[in-house]
Amino acid sequence: MRSTMSTVYLGTLAHLKANPFETSNALEIIEYGALWVDEKGMIIDYGKRSDILAKVPEAWIEDYDDAWLIPGxxxxxxxxxxxxxxxxxxxxxxxxxxxxxxxxxxxxxxxxxxxxxxxxxxxxxxxxxxxxxxxxxxxxxxxxxxxxxxxxxxxxxxxxxxxxxxxxxxxxxxxxxxxxxxxxxxxxxxxxxxxxxxxxxxxxxxxxxxxxxxxxxxxxxxxxxxxxxxxxxxxxxxxxxxxxxxxxxxxxxxxxxxxxxxxxxxxxxxxxxxxxxxxxxxxxxxxxxxxxxxxxxxxxxxxxxxxxxxxxxxxxxxxxxxxxxxxxxxxxSLWSNLSDAYKIQQLQGLSLNPEHLLYLATLGGAKALHLENETGNFSTGKSADFFVLDYTRSDYLSERLRRCNSLEAQLFCLLHLASERQVESTYVRGRRVFFYPS
Missing domain, CATH: 3.20.20.140 (Metal-dependent hydrolases)
Structure with missing residues (x-):
């Protein structure tokens, strides 16, 4: 049944809708979010999980709870x-x-x-x-x-x-x-x-x-x-x-x-x-x-x-x-390289925000490789390429994020403190190509 049904992935979604070096409000973070993917691995829609689940009463559900879903x-x-x-x-x-x-x-x-x-x-x-x-x-x-x-x-x-x-x-x-x-x-x-x-x-x-x-x-x-x-x-x-x-x-x-x-x-x-x-x-x-x-x-x-x-x-x-x-x-881990990217710009007087860093590793990279119509964010019609970042695998990360006053602050911490050890699953075109068992 699963191969002929769409799938909804639940978690905190974070992606870039546009280039943050050119546009304000380019970063979108959706707590209690949902990513809806068709049987061919292409994105149908994303948003608040209550809104998405109301549209798809019959779908395979992958619930990642509080983990973050991030474009590959x-x-x-x-x-x-x-x-x-x-x-x-x-x-x-x-x-x-x-x-x-x-x-x-x-x-x-x-x-x-x-x-x-x-x-x-x-x-x-x-x-x-x-x-x-x-x-x-x-x-x-x-x-x-x-x-x-x-x-x-x-x-x-x-x-x-x-x-x-x-x-x-x-x-x-x-x-x-x-x-x-x-x-x-x-x-x-x-x-x-x-x-x-x-x-x-x-x-x-x-x-x-x-x-x-x-x-x-x-x-x-x-x-x-x-x-x-x-x-x-x-x-x-x-x-x-x-x-x-x-x-x-x-x-x-x-x-x-x-x-x-x-x-x-x-x-x-x-x-x-x-x-x-x-x-x-x-x-x-x-x-x-x-x-x-x-x-x-x-x-x-x-x-x-x-x-x-x-x-x-x-x-x-x-x-x-x-x-x-x-x-x-x-x-x-390209994710781990983002912290070095931040520090290199700090030494030159440029302070990058989390949206700048995430952009360079996702949608910015897609544009550089002429793949922005295929991958890079959660836009409808793109390939469902993403990974699951489960910060609860680290007691310290869990406690550190609990002390952040916004989702943006949590993302900034994750960009510097999370590593490949927190990657629970990786998906390409909706196919799980990596899984780290709990």
């Missing part, structure tokens, strides 16, 4: 082949890559290891309330096939592609280098698979400017042109030494962004990770191209890369997602 986290930047490379010493970005990260990525040459890790990776994201992830894949085709298979089996919305590298350099294992011809063939195969899978999307993924030859960059442009449904993701302006190295190599370019522009890779389907040290000119051109930026708070702090200039990006009308950036990030 949208992780805009995470590395699958760095799953076991978190909290690795190695200095700042470029040294850390050579010493700790690239060696770890070679392990994915083993198909059995890659297959097992793909499943663990997706399960871990789902256990943190993440329902959509934009992922840097492996350099090995079989490992990326394992990733897409795990995503399809376990139910996450995935945007991913092979991490592309073909430029030899000191410290880069030869096993991680591909030819543009082979990279294109592997990409075409996964792009074809995605056409028949509504939750799977392909992202063309040149690692960063120094890792790819002109031929590889032009191959990326060709894929993006021939397959307009795909995304392009890469890194930019993460570390000052990285920027100096890029500009020394591409000495005809006035800034980092121009390296990607010269190959036609900066479009409204492009997501650039980090952008901690942009020039005003770069921000102007990113805004004009309607390109998106992904801010990775935990990663930026761990590597000492710098403080993300959120206000400058907002001024230029740039869509911003948040990312865990595993393995420089040390938490798989």
């Amino acid at each position: 986290m949208i992780d805009g930047h995470v590395h699958y082949p760095q799953y076991y490379a978190t909290a690795a010493q190695g200095g700042q970005l470029l040294d850390w890559l050579v010493q700790s990260i690239l060696p770890a990525e070679t392990a994915f040459a083993d198909p059995a290891f890659a297959n097992d890790t793909a499943k663990r990776f997706i399960k871990h994201l789902l256990s943190c309330g993440t329902t959509t992830a934009m992922v840097f894949g492996s350099q090995f085709a079989h490992a990326n096939e394992a990733l897409f298979n795990a995503a399809r089996e376990l139910g996450i919305r995935l945007i991913a592609g092979a991490t592309l590298m073909d430029t030899p350099a000191d410290g880069i294992p030869d096993a991680l280098l591909q030819t543009p011809k082979q990279a294109q063939a592997d990409a075409e195969k996964l792009i074809a698979i995605c056409r028949d899978e509504p939750l799977l999307h392909y992202a063309i993924t040149p690692r960063y400017a120094l890792s790819c030859s002109e031929e590889m960059m032009m191959m990326c442009h060709g894929l993006l042109h021939n397959h307009p449904e795909t995304y392009l993701q890469t890194h930019i302006n993460e570390n000052r030494n990285e920027i100096r190295a890029v500009l020394a190599h591409f000495n005809q370019c006035k800034d980092y962004l121009e390296v990607y522009e010269r190959y036609g890779l900066v479009t409204d389907r492009t997501v650039l990770a980090h952008n901690i040290h942009p020039s005003d000119g770069e921000l102007d051109r990113i805004g004009q191209a309607q390109c998106s930026i992904c801010h990775c708070p935990s990663s930026n702090l761990f590597l000492g890369s710098g403080l993300f200039p959120l206000s400058r990006h907002i001024k230029h009308g740039i869509n911003i997602a948040l990312g865990t950036d595993i393995g420089a990030g040390v938490s798989f």
Whole structure:
């Protein structure tokens, strides 16, 4: 019976109706709320539980009591082949890559290891309330096939592609280098698979400017042109030494962004990770191209890369997602990264409210990834992507929230104090894809 009936989920609902950086009263919190979902996993309606239940006298009821129902986290930047490379010493970005990260990525040459890790990776994201992830894949085709298979089996919305590298350099294992011809063939195969899978999307993924030859960059442009449904993701302006190295190599370019522009890779389907040290000119051109930026708070702090200039990006009308950036990030929970995002802006004189933080991880991320018509909040017709945050699993959280004088104050506390340990269930398209038994 359950598969042919709609379902009503009961709890405290919290989501963003609009962009709080542009609109007041964008945050909506409904105590004793209800989310009504049809048998296909799409949202029919939401509101006060008394109002919703009056409309649907016959429905399957999932009562989460006082727990919070929150739109699924949208992780805009995470590395699958760095799953076991978190909290690795190695200095700042470029040294850390050579010493700790690239060696770890070679392990994915083993198909059995890659297959097992793909499943663990997706399960871990789902256990943190993440329902959509934009992922840097492996350099090995079989490992990326394992990733897409795990995503399809376990139910996450995935945007991913092979991490592309073909430029030899000191410290880069030869096993991680591909030819543009082979990279294109592997990409075409996964792009074809995605056409028949509504939750799977392909992202063309040149690692960063120094890792790819002109031929590889032009191959990326060709894929993006021939397959307009795909995304392009890469890194930019993460570390000052990285920027100096890029500009020394591409000495005809006035800034980092121009390296990607010269190959036609900066479009409204492009997501650039980090952008901690942009020039005003770069921000102007990113805004004009309607390109998106992904801010990775935990990663930026761990590597000492710098403080993300959120206000400058907002001024230029740039869509911003948040990312865990595993393995420089040390938490798989995007929710936990929100506290770091708050602190980074505090250090720059910008105090974010709970609606700003929740927006960046949900509806803001959806807009950055062109998924705002599918997910990001509880609007009618969207996919029922959400997680259940049960604060009663922590005696301290229960007592702390009892002392708050508003639901907004409770949400602010949850954003800083709750963790993946309080995630009771995660849903994608109304399907429960993670459950932590009481």
